[in-house]
Amino acid sequence: MRNLIYPVIISEYHDDGHYYVATSPNIPGMVTQGDTFSDAAYWAEDAIATMLDGQASYPEVQDPRSWDLKSNDRLVYITVDLDKWLHKNSKTIKKTITVPEYLSVMAKEQNINVSQLTTKALKAELGIQ
Incomplete structure (x- = not known):
């Protein structure tokens, strides 16, 4: 902080x-x-x-x-x-990430927003609310 x-x-x-x-x-x-x-x-x-x-x-x-x-x-x-x-005041930027193909397929089938999930995971890892 x-x-x-x-x-x-x-x-x-x-x-x-x-x-x-x-x-x-x-x-x-x-x-x-x-x-x-x-x-x-x-x-x-x-x-x-x-x-x-x-x-x-x-x-x-x-x-x-x-x-x-x-x-x-x-x-x-x-x-x-x-x-x-x-x-x-943060703007959103485009990032390319690499995930195993099967996870990408499963996320798409379950309508999971990978960008949103990644943002949540990064915030949790960094201790940001």
Whole structure:
């Protein structure tokens, strides 16, 4: 399980309406927003996971005590469960597998979806719900 926790700055704005913007010096270029504070925190998790997806290593967590926060800023720690996020946002890919012919015939006769069965078996083997 890969849980990451990053500090995020959520800033409240009242210029073109009322909204919140989330950024993190830990993740350069990460910016998202929401209509409410909770929305901004929710979308910050999604933005962090999106930006870290496929990376072999993750940015080291900075100590936010050195960050210069303004009066409209709040520091929030965002937990990202990358395994859950990747599972939720995973696309299906085509894989070719090899099975004994008799099993293929029997599965077809019994209307067993081999792709679905393989997915279930892999999830069980990997301990994924």
